[in-house]
Amino acid sequence: MSILVLVEHAEGRPDRLSLEALTVAGSLREPVEAVVIGRWSTELAGGLSGRGIGVVHVVDDPRLAAFAPAARAAAVVQLAAARSASTILAAGSDRGNEVMAHVGAKLDLPMAANVTEVLGGDPLRLVRQRWAGSLLEEATLDAPTKLLTIAPHAVAAADPAPGAAPAVETFSPDLTENDLRVAVARRLEPDRSGVSLADARVVVGGGRGVGSSEAFAELEELAGLLGAAVGVSRVVTSQGWRPHSMQIGQTGMRIAPDLYIACGISGAIQHIVGARAAKRILAINTDAEAPIMSVADYAVIGDLHQVVPAISAEVRRVTGR
């Protein structure tokens, strides 16, 4: 018996969330094997030393060069059967959850998504995320093969330790027409403008309290002065004040800036899960009792329409910008 971990990668560099999944696998007291799929997998296999992996299975079928979720799942299912895997793990990323759902569907077995803790036993006891992590579920998974994805950042990826390099074996799956019929056909380039919300060191966020599309100019001015990106809560996009691409939260972006300045945002859990990776949160709100205050580090109690322009003026005064 072994644990099979699907390791995703970008041009041969392992995905951070997959390394976290490997770290969880390493804590489960069974031999760990990895599967890497697509172009660059041979290069990736060479770079997976010191991560407690016995065997890396390379699936470098040219038909898998373009991302094809059902075909990837077919490869994982066949390999897991060949290796008598007790457990299959993947990262709780968009692709990881998608491929593992296909694995579950093909095997007609349950799949637990975004697991934060594997407690052990058979049936397997585990903890998983609901509400994007605002709530945890303790659950029991009773199945001949346990299918799990690991919630992002539930554990820190362990640093590689000195040790023997894993054996590298190639695996050739049988892929059907049906497995291959859904694949990335083409890519469209991003339309880039301004500071990217995902990478910004400072994010100025606006919520219902901003009040109108026009009033965002106040936030944009401050953001411009700080080299910050502007983000919004869900109410702003549903009002049509700003596009959904600027939305922070459970159904939008996850941000991780050094500072998040939340202006006129009450702090619904769906918003907070998108911003909780911020190192510091400054809330500007008229309501000192708003839920945002329970996650904020700093607060100014007041009307953002007065406070934000005053901050901009003070930044100009101090920096001469």
Next chain:
Amino acid sequence: MNILVCVKRVPATGGTIVLTADSQDIDTRFLGFTISPHEECAVEEAVRIVEAQGGSATVLTLGPDVASEQLRDAMAIGIDNAVLLQTDGSDWDAYATAGAITDAIRTLETEAGAFDLILFGNEAADTGDFQVGIRVATALGRPVVSGIKGITAAGGQVEARREAAGGGWEVFDLAMPAVLGVKEGLNLPRYPSVPGRLRARKKEIRTIVPTRRAGGPAKDRLRLPEGTESQVEVIGQGPGAAPAIVELFQKLGVLGR
């Protein structure tokens, strides 16, 4: 085009989640309910496609009788038909839910022909299982892709696009009948009109009592994550706090230069 949209009724939680005394559920006594966000966009998309191309759109949910509120919300913005897979209100896991929806689709399609397109939300806001649509598509032998934020359906083909990990878009071509898991941002859902609401109130809802498959994960209990609360330092009141805020920016090193 005949389109089926599968939606889930979820509580509209606000700033905090409160659990019931037995830790089995969210205490919803003081909460409203809504269609899970991704699926609100699925409903809107179905209405837009039918408005542009003709055909009909059906909304389906699995839940207790009161979930008919969400079916009527969907009909209020233009969905034609509604199906309730009626439960006693207890939690159905993703495995059981997918089985029940598959059974229902087979029944509906036997009666009235195949749905060209079946839309699911990418994941439900509450349980976050990321799998019901994929399971249903696999059981029905149809192509499926998740995470979709752009749909163009024409001539028996659907072009579906989603955001790529490093920026930009990944585009998929699927032959219909097909299944898509969609995400919020696909469109901006409209608000229902008053006549729309009145019309929806009078429409019939088809009720099917589903069979529950065993074999899914068992929920033992729910709990709130620990240590997420911070100690907030109130820096000041109103615009007079600006100098203190800029000092804070300097201390945090976010003022630059």
